[in-house]
Amino acid sequence: MIEVEHLSKVYVDVPVVDDLTFFVPEGQVLGFLGPNGAGKTTAMRMITAFLPPTRGRVVVAGKDLDRDPVALRAQVGYLPENIPLYPEMRVDEYLRFRAEVEGVSRSDARKNLDYVIERCMLEEARGQIIGTLSKGYRQRVGLAGALIHRPPVLILDEPTVGLDPNQIIKIRELITELGKDHTVVLSTHILPEVEQVCERVFIIDRGRIVADGTPDDLRSAKGVRPAVLVELRDANDDGHSALADLPGVREVEDRGDGRFRVEHETGTDPRESIFRLAVERGWVLLEMSVAMTSLEDVFVRLTTQERPEPPAEPTEEE
Amino acid sequence: MHKVLAIVRRELIAYFSSPLAYIVLTAFLLMQGCIFYLVVAFANEPGGPPNAPLHFFFGGFFFWLFLLFVVPAITMRLVAEERRSGTIEVLLTSPLSEGQVIAGKFVAALLFYLFLWLPTLVYVLILATYGEVDPGPVAAGYLGVALLGFLFLAVGVLMSTLSKNQLVAAILAFAALLFLFIVVIFDDPRFGSTIQAVASHMNVVDHMDSFKLGIVDTRHVVYFLSTGTFFLYLATKALEVKKWR
Numbered sequence: 001m002i003e004v005e006h007l008s009k010v011y012v013d014v015p016v017v018d019d020l021t022f023f024v025p026e027g028q029v030l031g032f033l034g035p036n037g038a039g040k041t042t043a044m045r046m047i048t049a050f051l052p053p054t055r056g057r058v059v060v061a062g063k064d065l066d067r068d069p070v071a072l073r074a075q076v077g078y079l080p081e082n083i084p085l086y087p088e089m090r091v092d093e094y095l096r097f098r099a100e101v102e103g104v105s106r107s108d109a110r111k112n113l114d115y116v117i118e119r120c121m122l123e124e125a126r127g128q129i130i131g132t133l134s135k136g137y138r139q140r141v142g143l144a145g146a147l148i149h150r151p152p153v154l155i156l157d158e159p160t161v162g163l164d165p166n167q168i169i170k171i172r173e174l175i176t177e178l179g180k181d182h183t184v185v186l187s188t189h190i191l192p193e194v195e196q197v198c199e200r201v202f203i204i205d206r207g208r209i210v211a212d213g214t215p216d217d218l219r220s221a222k223g224v225r226p227a228v229l230v231e232l233r234d235a236n237d238d239g240h241s242a243l244a245d246l247p248g249v250r251e252v253e254d255r256g257d258g259r260f261r262v263e264h265e266t267g268t269d270p271r272e273s274i275f276r277l278a279v280e281r282g283w284v285l286l287e288m289s290v291a292m293t294s295l296e297d298v299f300v301r302l303t304t305q306e307r308p309e310p311p312a313e314p315t316e317e318e
Numbered sequence: 319m320h321k322v323l324a325i326v327r328r329e330l331i332a333y334f335s336s337p338l339a340y341i342v343l344t345a346f347l348l349m350q351g352c353i354f355y356l357v358v359a360f361a362n363e364p365g366g367p368p369n370a371p372l373h374f375f376f377g378g379f380f381f382w383l384f385l386l387f388v389v390p391a392i393t394m395r396l397v398a399e400e401r402r403s404g405t406i407e408v409l410l411t412s413p414l415s416e417g418q419v420i421a422g423k424f425v426a427a428l429l430f431y432l433f434l435w436l437p438t439l440v441y442v443l444i445l446a447t448y449g450e451v452d453p454g455p456v457a458a459g460y461l462g463v464a465l466l467g468f469l470f471l472a473v474g475v476l477m478s479t480l481s482k483n484q485l486v487a488a489i490l491a492f493a494a495l496l497f498l499f500i501v502v503i504f505d506d507p508r509f510g511s512t513i514q515a516v517a518s519h520m521n522v523v524d525h526m527d528s529f530k531l532g533i534v535d536t537r538h539v540v541y542f543l544s545t546g547t548f549f550l551y552l553a554t555k556a557l558e559v560k561k562w563r
Contacts, residue, residue: 045407048411049411050407050410050411050561070413070414070415071413073411073412073413073414074412074413076411078407078408078411080404080407080408080411081404082404084403084404084405084406084407084408085405086328086332086405088331088332088335088336089328089331089332089335093331097324097327097328098408098412100320100321100323100324101321101324101325101409101412101413101414102412102413103320103321103412103413145408
């Protein structure tokens with residue numbers, strides 16, 4: 001559905017997006033995960049035919065960016081960061097305007113309007129002036145605007161920024177719902193969001209894809225070792241060294257008060273030997289559990305490898 | 319075409335839902351009312367020159383002064399505000415070309431400008447009731463006003479694409495229009511024949527003069543339309559380059 005080949009954007013010798021190549025099949029929900037300034041927004045702006053790439057090829061739903069950018073735009077529903085809207089317009093007025101601009105025929109416009117209003121739960125806000133809406137409603141109006149021409153591809157830049165926790169949950173549910181019949185690309189720097197919503201994740205750092213896979217794949221990616229969390233009583237002094245000597249254990253982190261994080265080799269399970277060690281030394285085993293490797297670990301590991309400061313994305317100021 | 323109309327409609331909604339439109343409208347009518355009073359008082363003087371009222375109404379000092387302020391006020395928001403708020407990103411990721419966006423905004427500005435002039439037709443009506451009005455010169459005068467608006471608004475649209483700040487856009491437009499207005503000072507042999515010739519061609523006051531005398535000269539019509547279109551072309555190009563900066 002989305003084909004990207006060697007896509008690059010260079011601002012005065014600084015590559016903000018650096019040679020991206022990927023393919024998104026129809027119906028996939030893909031997350032761009034990366035620190036601020038990683039080039040997520042720039043990449044999205046190129047895929048939506050807003051920003052001309054320095055190099056590279058983009059094809060969305062069979063429409064080539066080079067040959068026919070206007071046709072490509074018709075295939076994509078895009079919600080930019082910070083949801084730009086016209087504050088003086090009413091919700092339905094705005095959506096009707098979006099439908100016209102997107103080239104929706106008059107007969108479909110009415111149908112689509114009802115569809116997006118229902119889908120984005122905007123019934124009560126239909127006649128309201130956009131400038132008076134809460135952030136959560138504005139977000140939904142933005143989404144409705146991106147959906148109004150029923151595009152096969154949805155691109156959402158940081159769709160949950162600035163919302164309160166309840167609104168975030170609602171928007172995530174909506175995105176998950178939309179993912180059933182749309183190809184969705186969303187960007188975020190919030191990890192749980194990716195874990196909940198996306199089937200596939202790209203970790204992007206300094207304009208490059210540094211990891212690509214399902215959230216599970218990434219969690220078991222190399223470089224992140226499994227670990228066991230242990231809490232022991234009476235093991236304060238020699239607990240650390242005794243645990244570190246167990247077979248298969250790579251590293252032990254003393255978290256104080258008898259709590260340890262025991263990192264071990266993939267494929268080994270030190271839990272039994274930890275139990276036997278505790279019995280042998282007369283320690284009381286209060287708790288032992290397998291530590292869930294979060295995407296956070298992967299993310300931190302992949303995006304903080306001794307590098308100079310990433311180049312900032314061009315700011316909005318002139 | 320349908321999409322351009324959508325933009326025109328949206329811009330008109332934006333005009334009439336902002337206080338600025340009503341302020342401009344009120345000030346404009348107040349000003350025109352004063353001018354009309356002067357015109358009538360002046361025309362009542364025995365032995366006044368022929369065509370004096372029209373001359374004054376479509377090209378007096380106040381006419382120019384007012385246009386130099388009103389046009390930037392009409393155009394400053396058009397593109398600058400879209401770029402400031404980021405809505406330009408939504409607009410230009412719709413299947414629209416930059417040219418269509420500029421065209422839509424320009425047409426809306428032109429309609430608003432003509433709307434400003436609409437109530438002044440009442441003056442013509444009043445004059446026609448109490449005296450005789452020669453319809454030819456009046457029509458020519460209004461045609462001149464429309465053409466002048468075409469050029470001035472095109473300049474304003476261009477300036478609005480150059481900045482994200484409405485005030486900066488307005489000042490740029492004012493400066494550019496002022497230049498077109500005072501370019502006449504370069505229409506002097508001391509600056510060399512080339513500069514003199516260019517200045518004399520660019521002088522909008524000259525181009526407007528024949529209209530207020532009731533003469534529709536195609537050279538002037540072409541001047542206004544072609545220069546205006548040229549500025550709109552520049553605005554389209556400027557938008558292509560500036561939209562994401």
